[in-house]
Amino acid sequence: IIVNFIITAWGSSGRLSPKDRGGVEDGPDRIRSAGLVGRLQAQGCGVKDYGNLRFDDVADDAPAGRVMRPRAVGSASRTLAHAVFTAKTDGHTPVMLGGDHSLAIGSIHGHAAAAGGALSVVWVDAHADINTPLTTPTGNVHGQAMSYLVRELHSKIPALPHFSWIKPCVSAKDIVYIGLRDVDPEEHYILKHLGIKVFSMTEVDGLGIARVMEETCDYLFSDAKKPIHLSYDIDAIDPLLAPATGTPVVGGLTYREGIYITEQICQTGLLSAVDLVEVNPKQGTTEAQVLSTVQIAVDVLLGCFGRRRGGNHPAGYRLPEP
Numbered sequence: 001i002i003v004n005f006i007i008t009a010w011g012s013s014g015r016l017s018p019k020d021r022g023g024v025e026d027g028p029d030r031i032r033s034a035g036l037v038g039r040l041q042a043q044g045c046g047v048k049d050y051g052n053l054r055f056d057d058v059a060d061d062a063p064a065g066r067v068m069r070p071r072a073v074g075s076a077s078r079t080l081a082h083a084v085f086t087a088k089t090d091g092h093t094p095v096m097l098g099g100d101h102s103l104a105i106g107s108i109h110g111h112a113a114a115a116g117g118a119l120s121v122v123w124v125d126a127h128a129d130i131n132t133p134l135t136t137p138t139g140n141v142h143g144q145a146m147s148y149l150v151r152e153l154h155s156k157i158p159a160l161p162h163f164s165w166i167k168p169c170v171s172a173k174d175i176v177y178i179g180l181r182d183v184d185p186e187e188h189y190i191l192k193h194l195g196i197k198v199f200s201m202t203e204v205d206g207l208g209i210a211r212v213m214e215e216t217c218d219y220l221f222s223d224a225k226k227p228i229h230l231s232y233d234i235d236a237i238d239p240l241l242a243p244a245t246g247t248p249v250v251g252g253l254t255y256r257e258g259i260y261i262t263e264q265i266c267q268t269g270l271l272s273a274v275d276l277v278e279v280n281p282k283q284g285t286t287e288a289q290v291l292s293t294v295q296i297a298v299d300v301l302l303g304c305f306g307r308r309r310g311g312n313h314p315a316g317y318r319l320p321e322p
């Protein structure tokens with residue numbers, strides 16, 4: 001599969017709670033240094049690395065209501081939205097390396113603007129990240145990202161500094177969650193009230209990942225085939241395998257389940273943008289923990305862009321003649 005795509009990178013943008021202790025901004029470079037670009041090129045992808053986006057620090061970024069660092073997050077998201085819009089209109093499949101899941105605001109916004117029509121959003125995560133600014137228990141935007149994007153929630157979003165540029169661009173019916181296991185009551189109400197499709201870890205256990213992916217694709221394409229935005233939070237994977245992340249939750253996806261999701265999404269031929277977020281080297285207590293987390297992040301992206309565990313060979317390959 002020849003895929004032109006970009007790699008942008010994103011630092012920490014939510015409020016750095018003591019637990020968070022920063023470090024998520026180091027995720028992109030650790031993923032790069034694990035050889036992502038070379039591995040993708042080796043499997044036939046064309047890769048253009050746009051480098052790390054830099055964001056101006058915002059002084060006196062006082063909370064707006066409960067929302068932490070609204071000005072920094074809002075303006076950084078706008079910068080990212082422009083970068084993703086440009087990459088998409090240049091015909092690439094953008095890959096956003098996080099960094100915080102708040103980056104999904106800009107990546108999905110920019111993707112939707114370039115796509116022109118509806119997007120399918122597949123959100124792979126232990127968390128729903130759909131708290132509104134009025135329901136968030138922590139104020140961290142990484143737990144609110146979807147609420148700014150879903151049309152049916154628009155009336156529940158108050159004005160926030162540096163957020164006025166955001167126009168909701170995703171319909172509730174075009175969203176599928178996979179891997180949920182730590183959902184706030186308010187988020188649960190939103191998911192139920194909006195009828196958003198959810199395959200929590202209960203469904204993953206009950207149905208098996210093959211059936212989850214079959215139902216995901218049937219559901220998303222029941223009306224029309226739309227470009228897919230895959231927003232993959234590394235904390236969807238069990239923290240025994242991917243511990244270097246800010247909000248680990250026990251009972252996550254196995255490596256095989258996590259990769260199977262990407263193989264099936266790739267097979268649709270509709271993957272149009274990917275976020276790979278919440279890799280936080282500082283949250284690993286040993287280098288081995290960091291490497292395990294980073295390696296799984298690389299394998300997730302390789303699966304998105306054509307790697308099959310049954311093997312691959314380049315188009316046009318022929319056996320050498322004696």
Ligand SMILES: N[C@@H](CSCCS(N)(=O)=O)C(=O)O
Pocket residue numbers: 100101102125126127128129131136137138139140142143144182184233235246247278
């Ligand atoms: N529901 C909690 C935790 S959200 C965790 C964010 S992430 N991006 O999934 O790690 C909140 O809203 O702060």
Ligand SMILES: [Mn+2]
Pocket residue numbers: 014024099100101102142246278
């Ligand atoms: Mn985060």
Ligand SMILES: [Mn+2]
Pocket residue numbers: 101125127129142233278
């Ligand atoms: Mn998340």
Ligand SMILES: [Mn+2]
Pocket residue numbers: 125126127233235236247278
């Ligand atoms: Mn999460």
